[in-house]
Amino acid sequence: MPPSVIKVNCFWIYTSICLCCSQARVNIPRNGSVPALMAFGDSFMDSGNNNALITVNKANFPPYGRDFMGGKPTGRFSNGKTIPDMIAERLGVKDYLPAYLDPSIQDNELPTGTSFASGGSGYDPLTSKIANVIPLSDQLDMFKEYIGKLKRIVGEEEANNIIEKSLYLVSWSSNDWAITYDAVPIRRLHYDVPAYSNLLVNMATNFTQEIYKLGARRIAFFGTPSIGCFPFARTIGGGILRMCGDKFNEEAEFFNSMLKNQIQVLGNSLSLSRITYIDYYKLVQQIIENPQQYGFDVVDRGCCGTGVAEVAILCNKFSPTCPDDSKFLFWDSGHLTEKGYSIVVDHALPDLV
Structure with a gap:
């Protein structure tokens, strides 16, 4: 596959986007083209907003974060950095993206962005209610509050400039399918997969229109990954051999096709926007199907505990962990390792800039 060409202000960057190349790291020069990063969504984007909630969807205890700075568990659902951290780092915005509800966050950190995401949440408000986490509507309210703070910190003109030029990451839907439609099949009673x-x-669509009204222009939607091949889904729906759960993947693929088409429609209707679809499904699935090419030995279970069911509170200080998490795609049964996320980000980044 020929290299892609990215133009960022006066810099031309040539980078291969071949998915069989695990070391194709893309680093964008620090040129101010993306002043800040905002993240909305679920545990793939949560930097610790769930820490203060009464919920089982937490990751602010060992062994989570063992490879983060100083080995500190922060509420990130991995052993280290996650998607928004790495994108912020690659774009030269900051070393990691803090959680908006982090009590230690300082005013001088806000102009470069923050995460409003909440592990366990979904597009569907019922999903967040089941998990007792922060729903889409509240994340949107947090963003509105953030804009007010930003205007007080840097002034209205500069705040508007930051909001307009920032990159917005959105990742919901995995919990909608895995929890609300399948595990606790409330929605299945009234909706088939297309509905x-x-x-x-x-x-x-409504969320996109709302943040567009607030000034957002560069928005990247991550589709549902191949959740049927995640360790928890293999355990639940993969039979004795723990094969990929086809039902989960079929639901994800159907939804992704609809989301991708709608993003094209939104891009045409919101004239000043640049809305991108990131094929999270394909990125993860290609790693699972070709693990050795990416340096992985294990892709069917997580590093934490037995790796077949442990996630959130079930992955805790009493859980044994694998000796070398760089050989594992998954950290727990529902989330990638830092290395796994890094590969996903490297291949997604050319579509973001």
């Missing part, structure tokens, strides 16, 4: 996909896409 539920349509419901979620409408919610994604």
